[in-house]
Amino acid sequence: MAAPAATAVAALPGTPAFSPLYQQIKALLLQSLQAGEWLPGQAIPSEVELAARFRVSQGTVRKAIDEMATDNVLVRRQGKGTFVATHAERATQFRFLRLLPDDGSAPQLQRRLLECRRMRAPAEVARLLALGAGEPAVQVRRLLLAVQGTELRPVVLDDIWLPGTPFKGLTAERLQAWRGPMYRLFEAEFNVHMIRAEEKLRAVAAGAADAAQLAVAEGAPLLSVERLAYTYGDRPVELRRGLYHTEAHHYRNELS
């Protein structure tokens, strides 16, 4: 962990490997995060400390951290320090949960675990998760139910695939016992932190089995959301296909 080359080196401009100092610092910080030197929720060293470690000015460290903060990898808190982002905070949850009630109320969802089993990854799953042929994977299926007064109405049917190796030890009991966001469990128990995801949305007709789970008619229109989530270094670590019942809910998106 004691990096032999803690000093960042600015290559001569014009050489192919050239990149600004603050970008090199950013890369080094990301490496430390990936290596688990600082865990989600913990504070990283102060700007002056990092400046001393890397032998650069405080302003240079600042610019590196600034970018990582806008990337939602770090969170700055004036007077306290800079912290590794975590999925425990409310703000972070809503970045990945885009389904909202039409009436504008706060989403209130209950989980119901349907399945959690370990198996060899199917070809398509292996391809998207960049796994070798026959490598293990974990499949999780669950239902999310909206709480409306005393009633519970199913709104999301999730089919989730995770690489087996980093998620060794993930069981139905573990999932069942967990209170809080699933992504928070992943980072707390398996040191896998989701920072980015790509989604493909489609309208599809409900199949018989899915319709039964979601309590809708067969052939009813459902919103299909296929997600590929990435951790540090753009490594894909989750494949998720969700079916959303959008009668009293909608998927909210901000274009900017």
Added chain:
Amino acid sequence: MAAPAATAVAALPGTPAFSPLYQQIKALLLQSLQAGEWLPGQAIPSEVELAARFRVSQGTVRKAIDEMATDNVLVRRQGKGTFVATHAERATQFRFLRLLPDDGSAPQLQRRLLECRRMRAPAEVARLLALGAGEPAVQVRRLLLAVQGTELRPVVLDDIWLPGTPFKGLTAERLQAWRGPMYRLFEAEFNVHMIRAEEKLRAVAAGAADAAQLAVAEGAPLLSVERLAYTYGDRPVELRRGLYHTEAHHYRNELS
């Protein structure tokens, strides 16, 4: 337009109106943009010029511009200057057009104008566009067709509502004649620049009329995209409801 108070004033800390200098500069720049002092595609004054005008350091101007650049309101080009963002650039178009072919090819869409008429805004439209009762509005309906080899397949049915006053002079002929993105027409001809939008997505069943336009069966699942687009100062200036046929296309979204 000759601002009487070109000098930014830092209120005493603790007073309610206090905000950092660079935020004040940002607000002043946004006012100038809103007033049309610099038009989309044009260069704004250089950082040193702006620093002199506002009596602040170059670094402070720089920070204001930095934020506006990440907001996609301005575009920096090293060696050339800083420019007002425009919808003419390819990159900007894809920020607002999220429908992509499943096969990964570049989207190639043809427009077919169905309707363009001026009328009093219906109550719901008026509410969302913050119009007074009975104020004029323009309704545009159009079809987008995917070009697949020699075939044309309808994929999007758009129903667009615009406030009548800023869009005085918008006619079917004007729309028909325009080559390029509609948002580019809006900023070039009507000085209305879209910078942000909120969308609500749902899966719905195709009605008889919509199904006919999109060449799908009645009841087929369609992706409904309801968009409210904003210009400078968070003023809503477009309401759009699109129906997407997502059999060979999908809506792409990036979570970060």
Added chain:
DNA sequence: ACGCATTTGTTCGTATGTATT
């Protein structure tokens, strides 16, 4: 309750590098 140390936030100034014309 007060003050002090720590940490990030803001602002200034200066110098040099890189891209464009």
Added chain:
DNA sequence: TAATACATACGAACAAATGCG
């Protein structure tokens, strides 16, 4: 080549928020 504009980097000072003694 020279001038201009943005990009990077350093240093310094003070403000604001936090936590601790």
